[in-house]
Amino acid sequence: MKKQLIFLLIIVSTFSSCGILQIAGKREFDNGFYIQKSNTEKSKVYVDVIDDSFHIHDTYLGTSKIMVDTNTYKTFPKEVKSNSFSKTSFKKYTFDIDFITIPLKFRLKEMDIPAQLNTNLNGALYIGYRADKYLIGYQSNHLGKAIRKLNHVGFSMGAFSGFGNTLMSPTNTNDRLQKEYDGIVWSKGVSSFLIANNFTVGLALGVDHLLDKNKSIWIYQNKPWLGLSVGLHLN
Template sequence: MVRLLLFSLLLLPAVLAGCTVGRVPQLAPGHYQVARTRSGALAGVADQAPGRRLYLAQPTPDSLVFYPGPQARPLRYGLADFEGLKLRHGEFDFDIFTLPFKLRASREGVPAQLNTTFNAALYLGRRLDRYHFRRTVLPTGQAVPQIRTAGFGYGGFVGLGSTIVTADLTRQHAITDYEGAVLHGGVAAIYDIRALNVGAALGFDYLLGADGPHWLYQGRPWLGVLFGLNLN
């Protein structure tokens, strides 16, 4: 069972690598990089500003307007140029996460543990959104633009949680069973679904109180899955 859970965590980024579909007007104005395009006209955007971010004005239902710089002439492209266009947009990400479970390895004769007690964390990292444009032809024969989006991120987190403490888990130091408070921190990789974030985490716990130094998992790594709300 432990191996199955570990395998599932390793596969999580691939499973989450899906995408959502949106209309062009839903693309927020801001700075983007042209990642790839099959359009000769749009290829000129990257040629005129290789490696630089281009400012994209508010999209209309059938056109995009890029500004390579403050004094540069705007570059306008219509629906016919959208096919194959890929944009990238990066920014810092600040989120609040919950960790529904932590998987701990076996230690000193205690079997592997799957903890499902309360855990929360503040996350700060880097997020990269990718946008793939395409044209879709409706049954009416009208061509409309759509965007396939996927957002990925990585960063660190710190937070507060709880764990069950027993004598067996503290080398017989705890005099009673109780739910102890832990500080935790670590790194995470996330997949951003608009306002919702899902990901995998590698963290470390530190039990607060007199039993902390005797706790089997003090400072030991664990694997977990996290869910969060995008705050920016």
């Protein structure tokens, strides 16, 4: 149990720091509509990423949809000779459909069984709402040039539902089960993810429902747990 826990913590920490877990990992500042804020001004713009430059187009309301001004745009190049740009933020709101897993589940004390930290195989479909904010600024270097800096923060929250397994034993059935086996559980709950550049952390609050005849004697049936959630972005 301890070896499994240490191994999972190393894997999760490594994947999170590298941005491999895409559901809450850093997303590229790519083409699309954003809410731009510079100083006190706020407007809806369209971002067109070409090579290393960000082209920012104004938008206007057409007959039936938002139109993009393709004639003029502001450019944020990767490098400029002097830092004449003020910091500008861009926000984007999207819906998420993702596959997640909860590698660690913390269960509260039940009867004479102390609090547990479980590592079971599971997977779930996650549907949520996500907000991303990108902050663009420039930092001068020793060569007298200003290099563009892009910082990203994000937050996602939603609900999940899926399946997993759990060890059934005399211990977690109040000695009413004589043999051990892996039971199938239906898991559901809510989860949230916080992103700051390449750092990602996800938390889940849920319940498990054992799907076989021993559900009435399982001490964790429908009992809440707190878990660490990670996942893969699908949409």
